[in-house]
Amino acid sequence: MKSFPKFWWWFLSLLMVLGFLCVINLREQKNPAKKPDISPPLLTKSIFKLGLLLPLTGEVAQFGQEAKKGIDLALETRKNGDLTVVVADSQSTVTGSVQGINKLIQFDKVDLVIGDITTNLTQGSSPIAESQKIPMLSPASTGDGITLGKHYLSRICFQDSFQGFVMGQFAFHNLHKTSAALIFDSDNDYSRGIKNAFKKAFLQNSGTKIVAEVAYSGQTSDFMSIVKKVKKENPDVVFIPGFPNQINSLLNELKGFEPVILGADGWDSPDVENNKNRVENVYFSTHFSSEDSDKSVVDFLSDFKKKYGPNAKPGLFAALGYDAALLAMDSYMRAKNPKTSENINSALLETQNFKGVTGTLSLDADHNPKKSVVILKTTSKGFQFFNRISPAL
Numbered sequence: 001m002k003s004f005p006k007f008w009w010w011f012l013s014l015l016m017v018l019g020f021l022c023v024i025n026l027r028e029q030k031n032p033a034k035k036p037d038i039s040p041p042l043l044t045k046s047i048f049k050l051g052l053l054l055p056l057t058g059e060v061a062q063f064g065q066e067a068k069k070g071i072d073l074a075l076e077t078r079k080n081g082d083l084t085v086v087v088a089d090s091q092s093t094v095t096g097s098v099q100g101i102n103k104l105i106q107f108d109k110v111d112l113v114i115g116d117i118t119t120n121l122t123q124g125s126s127p128i129a130e131s132q133k134i135p136m137l138s139p140a141s142t143g144d145g146i147t148l149g150k151h152y153l154s155r156i157c158f159q160d161s162f163q164g165f166v167m168g169q170f171a172f173h174n175l176h177k178t179s180a181a182l183i184f185d186s187d188n189d190y191s192r193g194i195k196n197a198f199k200k201a202f203l204q205n206s207g208t209k210i211v212a213e214v215a216y217s218g219q220t221s222d223f224m225s226i227v228k229k230v231k232k233e234n235p236d237v238v239f240i241p242g243f244p245n246q247i248n249s250l251l252n253e254l255k256g257f258e259p260v261i262l263g264a265d266g267w268d269s270p271d272v273e274n275n276k277n278r279v280e281n282v283y284f285s286t287h288f289s290s291e292d293s294d295k296s297v298v299d300f301l302s303d304f305k306k307k308y309g310p311n312a313k314p315g316l317f318a319a320l321g322y323d324a325a326l327l328a329m330d331s332y333m334r335a336k337n338p339k340t341s342e343n344i345n346s347a348l349l350e351t352q353n354f355k356g357v358t359g360t361l362s363l364d365a366d367h368n369p370k371k372s373v374v375i376l377k378t379t380s381k382g383f384q385f386f387n388r389i390s391p392a393l
Contacts, residue, residue, distance in 0.1 A: 048332045048339065049084045050075075050325075051104035053115025053125065053136075058092025063117045067139050067321030070314065071114060073300075073307055074325035083329070090116050094124035101125040105132050111341050112137065112332070112348075114324045117317070119143030119190075126153045135345035137328055139320040140287075142265070144193055147367040152345055154367035156324045156358070160190055163264050163285040164197025166373045166391055167239065170283070171198075172205040174387075175260060177236035179211050183226060183250065185242055186215035194241035194264050211235045216246065227253040235259050244271040251277045268316055273382045282378040283386060287358045288319035289374050291385035300357045316358075323356035330354065359388070 052071060054064035068087075075085060086108040088100030097116050104110045105128065112135045116122045122141040129136045130152050138146075138155040142163075147153050171177045180202055185191035195213075202208050211233040214226050227250065230238055238257070240250060241264040248271065254261065255277055263284035272278065290301050290313055300322060304314045314322075331348040332339060352362045361369035372390040376383045 047082055047084055049110045051110035051113040052087045053090055053100045053113050055092040055117055056089040060092045060118055063317050066315055066317040070318035070321030071325040074322045078329055090121055097121040097125040101128045105134050112328055112344055114328055134341050135348055137324050139324040156320055159368055160193045161197035164194035165201040167262050167285050168198040168201025171202055171237050178208050179236045181212040181230045181233055181235035181238045183214050183240045187217045191241045198239050223249045223253050237262055242266050244269040247272055248275050251275055251279055254279050278378055280378055283375055285373050286376055287316045289385040296357050319357050323358050327354055
C-alpha cells in the first residue's frame with residue numbers, strides 16, 4: 001500500500017488543533033469567566049475631624065491652655081486612628097475667634113468644634129459655625145442666652161443665671177438664712193445677671209428679704225464705703241458675684257465681717273485662694289473640685305497627675321475641657337451613618353445622662369446642660385470641697 005504524504009499529515013494535524021480551539025472558544029462564550037472587580041470601593045467617612053478653638057495666647061490664654069490640657073488627656077483615650085485633631089488659637093480676641101473658626105471650617109474641614117472659652121469669644125464665632133452647619137461645643141461660655149436661636153451651639157457648662165438660682169436656694173435651704181445683701185459690678189453682665197438670679201431665687205422663699213443692693217464699677221477703688229453700707233444693714237448673708245481683682249479688693253475690707261459670704265465661679269481662682277486676706281467660711285458655686293470623692297473625679301485626678309506631673313492640679317477649665325472632649329467623641333460614636341456634621345450634631349443634642357467629671361448632664365431644649373453644681377468653701381488652707389448640689393429642674 002502506498003504511504004500517505006507527510007504534507008497531508010501536517011495539514012490534518014493543524015485542522016484538528018484549530019477545531020479544538022474553536023470548541024474551547026464556544027464554551028467560553030457560553031460560560032464567560034467572571035473578571036475581578038477593580039472598581040474603587042464606595043467611600044465611607046471613618047475619620048472624625050475635631051477642631052479646637054481656644055485662646056492659647058492673649059489676655060485669657062491661661063483659660064485656654066488649661067482647657068487644652070484636659071482635652072488632650074481625654075483624647076488619649078482615642079488611639080485607634082479614627083480621630084484627627086486640628087487646633088486654632090483665638091488669641092483672646094473676637095477677631096481671632098472669627099478667624100480661627102473660619103480656618104477650621106473652610107480650610108481644615110472639621111466635623112465639630114470645641115470652643116470657644118469665654119462668652120464674648122463664642123458669641124463672635126458661633127454665627128459662622130451656625131451658617132455652615134458645624135456643631136460647636138463650648139466648655140466654659142457661661143453667659144445667659146448665647147445658645148438661644150442656635151441649632152449648632154451647645155455648651156458643657158451651666159449658664160450664669162443657673163448658678164445664681166442655686167446659690168439663692170442654698171442660702172435659704174442649706175444655710176437657713178433669711179436676709180441678704182448684694183454687692184455687684186454694675187458694669188458687668190456676668191455680675192448683674194447672677195445677682196438678679198440669686199435675688200429672684202432667694203425671695204421665692206417665705207420670710208426672706210434683700211436688705212441692701214450695693215453696686216460698684218470696674219473703676220471703683222474705694223471698697224471700704226461699699227462694705228460700710230452693707231454692715232449697716234446687718235444681713236445674714238452677703239452675695240458677691242464678681243471676678244478676682246474686685247473680690248480681692250473687697251476681701252481686704254471684709255476681714256472680720258460676721259455674716260456668711262457667698263459667691264459664684266468667679267471666685268474659683270488661684271488669685272483668690274492664695275490671697276493672704278482670704279476670708280474663711282465663704283461658700284461659692286463652681287463646676288469642679290479635685291477633692292470630690294466621686295470615682296470619675298478620682299480617676300481623672302490620677303490620670304492628670306500621670307500626664308502632667310505629681311504636683312499638677314486640674315482646675316475647672318481642665319475639667320470642663322476634658323468633659324467637652326469626651327462628649328464630642330461620644331456624640332460622634334452615637335451619630336447615625338453617614339457621620340456628617342448634621343448627624344453628629346443631632347446625636348449631641350440628644351445627650352442624656354452623660355457622666356462627666358463635672359457632673360452627670362443632659363442637654364435641654366436650648367442646648368444648656370442640666371447638671372449638678374459644686375459648692376466650695378474657703379478655709380485657712382485654701383478652697384475645700386463642701387458639697388455637690390443637684391437642684392430640682
